[in-house]
Amino acid sequence: MSTPSNANLETARAAPWAAPRPRWTAALQTVALNALAWATISAAGAYGAANASSFLRLWQQWCIDYVPMMLLSSILCLALLRRPTLFEPWRNVAGFFIVVMVLFQPLQWLYVDWVHNGDGPNLQSIYQTRLRMRRFSWFVTGATYAIIVAIGNWRLARAREQALQRTHTQNLELSLALEQQRMLALRAQLEPHFIFNALNAISALVRDGDKAVSLQGISRLSDLLRYALSASLRDAVRLGEELQFVHDYTDLQRLRYGLRLQIQIDCDDTGLHEVPCPPLLLQPLIENALRHDLDCHDGRSDIRVHVTRLASELLITVSNPLSAQAPPNPGTGLGLKNTRERLLMLDPAASLHAEKRGDRFYAEIRLPLGEWD
Numbered sequence: 001m002s003t004p005s006n007a008n009l010e011t012a013r014a015a016p017w018a019a020p021r022p023r024w025t026a027a028l029q030t031v032a033l034n035a036l037a038w039a040t041i042s043a044a045g046a047y048g049a050a051n052a053s054s055f056l057r058l059w060q061q062w063c064i065d066y067v068p069m070m071l072l073s074s075i076l077c078l079a080l081l082r083r084p085t086l087f088e089p090w091r092n093v094a095g096f097f098i099v100v101m102v103l104f105q106p107l108q109w110l111y112v113d114w115v116h117n118g119d120g121p122n123l124q125s126i127y128q129t130r131l132r133m134r135r136f137s138w139f140v141t142g143a144t145y146a147i148i149v150a151i152g153n154w155r156l157a158r159a160r161e162q163a164l165q166r167t168h169t170q171n172l173e174l175s176l177a178l179e180q181q182r183m184l185a186l187r188a189q190l191e192p193h194f195i196f197n198a199l200n201a202i203s204a205l206v207r208d209g210d211k212a213v214s215l216q217g218i219s220r221l222s223d224l225l226r227y228a229l230s231a232s233l234r235d236a237v238r239l240g241e242e243l244q245f246v247h248d249y250t251d252l253q254r255l256r257y258g259l260r261l262q263i264q265i266d267c268d269d270t271g272l273h274e275v276p277c278p279p280l281l282l283q284p285l286i287e288n289a290l291r292h293d294l295d296c297h298d299g300r301s302d303i304r305v306h307v308t309r310l311a312s313e314l315l316i317t318v319s320n321p322l323s324a325q326a327p328p329n330p331g332t333g334l335g336l337k338n339t340r341e342r343l344l345m346l347d348p349a350a351s352l353h354a355e356k357r358g359d360r361f362y363a364e365i366r367l368p369l370g371e372w373d
Contacts (some may be wrong), residue, residue, distance in 0.1 A: 030077045038070040039063055067110040073144050080152040087149045100145055156238035180205030213255055220252045240273030246282050260300050266305040275314055277367060278346055285363050291318035292361060297323045317363040
């Protein structure tokens with residue numbers, strides 16, 4: 001068993017004394033600030049009532065007279081330092097005000113009489129002091145109390161506002177972290193889904209016994225996987241990369257479907273190829289079109305991908321024909337659902353809308369350009 005070192009023992013002994021140090025520092029700073037404030041007030045009063053030769057003497061006298069006020073303000077500030085909510089209920093404000101006026105004022109008169117007369121307590125002289133200080137004393141005491149209460153409540157409100165802001169910031173950070181985890185989970189679902197569909201195409205070729213075409217498919221699958229893994233680590237890719245990925249993916253699927261797979265990709269503006277977009281955005285839509293087109297009949301497909309700029313939005317439309325005679329292919333429903341959720345998490349203004357129009361099925365992605373340009 002190891003024994004504690006001398007340094008550790010010294011640290012352990014010092015710890016109980018080190019903990020209160022910040023509180024004592026704050027208390028000393030509070031008293032020093034109150035003393036400085038009353039010294040400044042005394043200097044201002046002495047300057048207004050004295051000439052150049054008597055200023056220092058009067059300032060000293062004013063400082064001595066204001067010692068009770070300095071003590072009162074220091075005590076109130078220290079009480080607020082220890083208990084910030086002391087003056088929050090208004091009944092506390094009124095109660096402490098009565099206590100200050102009833103107890104503090106007589107003590108102040110007694111102190112001032114003792115400072116100026118020095119003969120010990122004398123009811124007659126104390127009464128004269130009270131008459132002399134009367135209104136001014138009540139005003140200074142009441143104003144001091146009101147200012148300290150106002151400052152205390154202002155600091156309390158500010159501290160609560162800062163705490164609320166910190167809580168709000170922490171909640172936003174937590175929400176962002178949760179959304180990021182959710183996005184990663186969606187990507188984790190998307191990538192195996194894509195790989196599964198691509199492997200299905202390869203397995204179909206292997207079953208047909210065409211080794212040359214199978215090897216060609218495996219090579220293309222390797223390129224697709226390389227892009228998919230690279231893109232999944234990025235928050236955004238160029239739209240041109242996504243369109244090229246769709247082209248390569250349909251080439252792989254064409255090894256399975258042959259000339260039945262017909263796809264047309266149009267982009268109104270080649271400059272849109274440089275627009276950033278979420279990675280692996282279009283592949284689920286292409287897969288959905290294949291599932292509801294070629295997998296439902298033996299004829300040719302007519303899949304169309306159209307990209308255009310619509311005001312401040314990027315509009316991507318993927319459509320495929322619907323065969324009235326073919327039985328419906330339910331599929332898993334993951335592709336469109338995950339894509340829609342990804343878009344909403346990236347930007348609430350982004351959307352994926354799917355609907356049937358006549359004899360075709362349309363999936364439309366709207367992505368605000370301002371968020372990605």
